[in-house]
Amino acid sequence: AAPGLVALAAHRVEFERRWCVDALTGGLPWVCTYKCALRVWPDMPSHSNQVLRYERRPLGLDRALSLPAHRAGPDAYVTAHHLRDLLDAAPLDQLIAWSREPALLVRVPFGPFRGRRWNELEDTALDAILARDSDRDMRFTARHERDRRGGTGVTPPMLLL
Structure with a gap:
């Protein structure tokens, strides 16, 4: 790993x-902007990189540099803007801790309760x-x-109505 990283x-x-194994990264911790975005911006319609870009409109992001989506360069550029804003919202050690855990989902992603918020179940x-x-x-x-x-x-009171 590079000095200061x-x-x-x-x-x-x-x-x-899958590709950036510890032998290449020096075992440095990771920040998963997806997992952190779920916690910091739970009300987004989706937490994909590009939906976050579109919905949040990060300050200083040049739309032309953010496209085409799903290409390494533009996706890294968009992710860097999300990371900057996440670091404004929570300390680095908290982002790393969230990233080490499984994702704290906002809505049920599949199955019979798909699309429902967890607090509604x-x-x-x-x-x-x-x-x-x-x-x-x-x-x-x-x-x-x-x-x-x-x-x-006990079922939450709001669900007993």
Whole structure:
């Protein structure tokens, strides 16, 4: 790793780590702008790199340099703008910590509860996900939501209406 380098960043670190192995990176920690964006900007319609660019309109971002999407150069340019803004929202050590965990999803990505916010699910739905789902992010988020509720197994009052 280069002198003074403290962390690496990518949008969807798991994808990049297939090629950027520790032997190449010196074992530096990573910031996953996808996982961090889920926490810092949970109300975005999507947390893909380009949707974040379009919805957030980061200061100083030159649209011409951000295209075409899904190419290394433009995607890295867009990711750098997200990283700058994430660093304004949370300290680097917090971004690294979030990046080491599974993604804390805003909405259920698939299955019978697809598209619903986690805080809208009944406890029985969380139990079903924890019992049957093998997706790491889904299980992590379901556990997080149970903990947020106090792990009581009681359906939130807003769902009893």
